[in-house]
Structure formats: C-alpha cells, structure tokens
Amino acid sequence: MFLIVIGVLSLVLAFPSPPYRWLSDPGYVMLAAAAATLLPPMVAVLVGRRAVVLLDAHPDHPGRGQYAFGRGMMVTQFLLAVCHATLFLLTDWVPFCGRTPVVGGWPLVSGLLAIVPFLVSILLAWIAVYPADRAVRHIALETHLFRGRPIQPVWPLPKYLLFNLRHQVLFVLIPMVLILAARDVIGLYERQIDARWPNAHVSDLLLGTAAALVAIIAPLILRYVWVTQRLPDGPLRDRLTRLCRKLRLRCREILVWRSGGMIVNAAVMGLVAPLRYVLITDAMIEQLPDAKIEAVFGHEAGHVKRHHILFFLLFAFISGCLVTILSARAQRLDRLTYQLLTVVGAGLLVLKWGVLFGWISRRFERQADVFGVRTLALGGLPCDMPCALHHPTDGNPAGRESPTILCSTAAHVFGDTLNDVALLNGIPPEARSWRHSSISSRSRFVQKLAHDPAAARRFERTLYRVKLAILLTAVATGLWAAYELQIWRLLG
Numbered sequence: 001m002f003l004i005v006i007g008v009l010s011l012v013l014a015f016p017s018p019p020y021r022w023l024s025d026p027g028y029v030m031l032a033a034a035a036a037t038l039l040p041p042m043v044a045v046l047v048g049r050r051a052v053v054l055l056d057a058h059p060d061h062p063g064r065g066q067y068a069f070g071r072g073m074m075v076t077q078f079l080l081a082v083c084h085a086t087l088f089l090l091t092d093w094v095p096f097c098g099r100t101p102v103v104g105g106w107p108l109v110s111g112l113l114a115i116v117p118f119l120v121s122i123l124l125a126w127i128a129v130y131p132a133d134r135a136v137r138h139i140a141l142e143t144h145l146f147r148g149r150p151i152q153p154v155w156p157l158p159k160y161l162l163f164n165l166r167h168q169v170l171f172v173l174i175p176m177v178l179i180l181a182a183r184d185v186i187g188l189y190e191r192q193i194d195a196r197w198p199n200a201h202v203s204d205l206l207l208g209t210a211a212a213l214v215a216i217i218a219p220l221i222l223r224y225v226w227v228t229q230r231l232p233d234g235p236l237r238d239r240l241t242r243l244c245r246k247l248r249l250r251c252r253e254i255l256v257w258r259s260g261g262m263i264v265n266a267a268v269m270g271l272v273a274p275l276r277y278v279l280i281t282d283a284m285i286e287q288l289p290d291a292k293i294e295a296v297f298g299h300e301a302g303h304v305k306r307h308h309i310l311f312f313l314l315f316a317f318i319s320g321c322l323v324t325i326l327s328a329r330a331q332r333l334d335r336l337t338y339q340l341l342t343v344v345g346a347g348l349l350v351l352k353w354g355v356l357f358g359w360i361s362r363r364f365e366r367q368a369d370v371f372g373v374r375t376l377a378l379g380g381l382p383c384d385m386p387c388a389l390h391h392p393t394d395g396n397p398a399g400r401e402s403p404t405i406l407c408s409t410a411a412h413v414f415g416d417t418l419n420d421v422a423l424l425n426g427i428p429p430e431a432r433s434w435r436h437s438s439i440s441s442r443s444r445f446v447q448k449l450a451h452d453p454a455a456a457r458r459f460e461r462t463l464y465r466v467k468l469a470i471l472l473t474a475v476a477t478g479l480w481a482a483y484e485l486q487i488w489r490l491l492g
C-alpha cells in the first residue's frame with residue numbers, strides 16, 4: 001500500500017502541471033476528481049463483502065476468504081493508483097487547486113489541496129473493508145488462542161483507521177510535505193535565484209538537497225509516526241546488542257514496533273548510524289523464540305551491511321537524473337516531441353521500476369537471507385548437522401571463516417524461521433510478490449548454498465556485478481545530468 005502512496009504523492013511533487021491536458025474545463029475536472037475519489041472505495045465495498053461471504057461460507061477453510069481478500073485489496077490499490085495518477089497527469093486538477101481564491105498561492109496549500117481526494121479515497125476504502133479485516137483478525141485470534149499464544153483484542157474502527165493512517169500514509173506524507181514545502185518556498189524565490197545564477201538550475205539543486213536532508217532525518221520522524229518504544233532490558237535485548245557488536249552494526253536504538261499483534265516482522269531504517277533504528281514488531285516477540293528472532297534480525301542486518309538501501313537510493317538517483325536530463329532538453333524541443341519523449345521516458349521508468357527493481361530486490365533479499373544464516377552461526381547456534389563450516393569433510397575441505405561457507409544447521413533454522421513468519425502473517429509459503437521470491441524458494445535457496453559452497457561463491461559474484469552496474473550507471477547518468485544542467489557555471 002505505501003508504495004502506491006509514495007508513487008501517487010511523488011506525481012504531485014513532480015508535475016505542478018499535467019504533461020498532457022485531457023480535461024481542463026473546471027466542471028469536468030471537478031467531476032473527474034469526484035470519480036477518482038469514489039471509484040476505488042466502491043470496489044473496496046465489493047471486495048469486503050465477498051471476503052466476508054467466503055469466510056462465512058467456508059469456516060473450515062478461512063484461507064479462501066483471506067486469499068480473495070488479499071487479491072481484492074490488490075485490485076483496489078491498483079485502482080487507487082490508476083485513478084489518481086490519471087487525475088494528476090491528464091487533467092488540470094493540480095493547477096486548478098493552485099487557483100483556489102486567496103490561499104491557493106501560499107506555499108504548500110495547493111499541493112495539500114491536490115492530494116485531498118486521494119486521502120479521502122483511501123480512508124473510504126479502509127472503512128469499506130473494515131468488516132472483512134475484522135473477520136480475518138478474529139480468525140487469527142482464534143488460531144493464537146488455539147496455539148496458546150498471547151492475543152490482543154480486535155480493534156474498533158477508529159483505532160483501525162488511525163493505525164492504517166499512521167503506518168500507511170502519514171509516514172510517507174510527512175516527509176513528502178516537507179519536500180513540498182521546500183519546493184514551494186524555493187518557487188517563491190525562483191526569480192531572484194535565476195537572476196543571480198542564470199541557467200544554472202540552482203533551484204533544482206536546492207530542492208535535491210532538501211530531499212536528501214529529509215531522507216536522512218526520516219527515521220527520526222518515523223519513530224514517532226509509528227507506534228514504537230525502546231525494547232525493554234532483558235535476555236532478548238542483550239542477545240541483539242551482542243550481535244550488533246559482533247556484526248559491527250551501529251544503531252541508535254532497538255525499538256519494539258506496536259502493530260497490535262498483527263504483523264510478524266522486523267526492519268532496519270536509517271542511512272547513517274546515528275539515525276538508524278532496528279525495529280521488531282510486538283507480534284514477533286510474542287510468537288517467535290529468541291533464536292528465530294535473531295535469524296530475522298540477521299536478515300535485516302544483512303540489508304544494512306550489504307548496503308542495499310544505498311544501492312536502492314542510487315537506483316532512484318538514476319531515475320532522477322534521467323528525468324532531469326529530459327526536462328533540461330525539453331526547453332529546446334517543440335511541444336509534440338516533448339510529449340512523445342515524456343511518454344517514452346515514462347514507459348522506461350515503469351519498466352525500470354516494474355521489472356528491473358523487482359529483479360534486483362529479489363536478489364538483495366536472498367543476499368540478506370545468506371547474511372541472516374551467517375548471523376545465526378556467529379550468534380553461537382549449536383551445530384548438529386553435516387556442515388561445511390563446522391565439520392569440514394574431504395569433499396568440503398574449507399572450514400575456515402569465509403562469507404561464502406554457510407553452516408547447514410543455521411541454514412536449516414533460517415529456512416524454518418522464514419516458514420514460521422510466513423504462516424504467522426497468513427502468507428502462503430508458495431506466494432510470490434514483486435519484491436520477494438516465495439518463502440519456500442528462499443528457504444530452499446539458503447539450504448542449497450549451505451550444501452554447495454561453489455554456488456554460494458557464484459551467487460555473491462553475481463550480486464557484486466549487479467551492484468557495480470548500478471554504481472557505474474549512477475555515475476554515468478549523474479555526470480550526464482550535471483553536463484545538461486551546466487553545473488560548472490555555478491563555479492564561474
């Protein structure tokens with residue numbers, strides 16, 4: 001969901017006026033805004049009803065209702081994205097908001113007005129699916145009771161809405177509003193800036209700097225937008241702190257993320273150590289033994305130690321450079337060529353994010369899995385299997401410390417953990433997603449690498465090449481964009 005929010009909100013940032021005007025008559029624009037607001041919630045009503053009917057009709061197979069619900073939510077989210085992207089890209093909605101009497105010209109106001117339909121649409125969709133969501137939570141509650149695990153009560157509607165708002169919207173919206181404010185303030189002084197440094201695109205550079213600053217302080221904002229608290233002192237905290245020291249992973253704090261007992265997951269956020277947090281959900285602490293929490297923690301630590309966030313940022317930086325190059329060239333093109341180029345560029349970006357990003361993301365997940373296996377071994381997991389790391393044989397003579405030789409027991413426990421987390425989150429082990437391979441294939445993968453050090457070496461080499469390619473492309477497009485912007489004029 002939050003990816004949709006990021007996508008739609010960045011459209012508002014990127015396009016103060018639509019690249020193609022399909023509707024410009026105020027009446028039709030208002031009508032389009034109303035349609036975009038109401039269509040996704042209407043579909044959500046159908047999705048919610050169908051899920052409830054299926055859950056009632058097949059009490060022995062709650063998976064059917066859950067699956068239909070998950071699918072339906074994907075359709076709803078897709079509609080949300082398409083409807084509001086259409087509103088922003090093909091109609092005069094955003095400039096229309098800027099023409100609001102009195103307040104329209106103030107910084108931030110037009111941008112905030114423009115996203116109101118999107119926010120209303122999301123809120124209505126959540127209200128529509130709440131009954132289905134409550135039914136799914138009731139089933140989870142019964143399973144937890146049956147297993148003798150701790151339970152948390154199902155939320156009433158206001159609490160459900162507030163939680164979703166904080167976790168799916170506000171955590172994107174607040175950093176975005178900061179960037180929007182920076183953009184509008186820079187826009188106010190654009191004439192003075194252009195007069196001081198003609199053709200040097202200083203305002204674009206300022207906006208880029210503001211965005212980078214927001215990205216760096218975002219974890220501090222998220223800590224308070226999400227419901228979190230410090231992981232209390234105790235054996236788990238000691239274990240994780242010890243692991244952090246061994247892995248040389250520096251972070252500001254280990255936090256418990258209160259998800260109402262629904263999400264079993266962990267995350268690391270923050271680019272720089274002084275503003276980096278490790279998050280572990282309440283449900284994970286309740287449902288998993290400490291060794292398995294260590295496994296999930298190891299996976300998250302792998303994302304940090306293998307610099308995945310940095311490479312994703314470089315990946316995004318490449319997109320930014322391409323857009324910059326296009327817009328710098330646009331000033332020298334006629335309108336039709338510009339529109340054509342925009343379409344081609346947008347197609348390329350969709351391909352880059354839709355296909356390539358998913359491919360890289362799945363490789364990064366596997367690399368983090370491998371790191372998680374290493375973390376388990378490093379944490380002192382007792383090894384009781386034939387193992388290349390702890391019981392080297394003639395076939396596997398290694399046995400020394402090496403990033404590509406994995407402990408079989410650790411790989412086994414790690415695979416088990418992945419399966420547990422999937423089951424607890426109600427994800428079928430065979431289900432794939434855009435960013436993640438299926439749980440069972442990930443679990444098989446680490447166990448295969450533990451038995452085949454040569455394959456592990458090949459895998460690490462592939463990852464090294466992927467990262468090198470991202471880095472070189474980023475440098476090349478960065479230089480090209482700098483050339484297009486004629487950055488050297490700033491110095492002269």
Ligand SMILES: [Zn+2]
Pocket residue numbers: 299300303365368
């Ligand atoms: Zn991951």
Ligand SMILES: [Zn+2]
Pocket residue numbers: 383384385387388389390391406407408409410
């Ligand atoms: Zn071992």
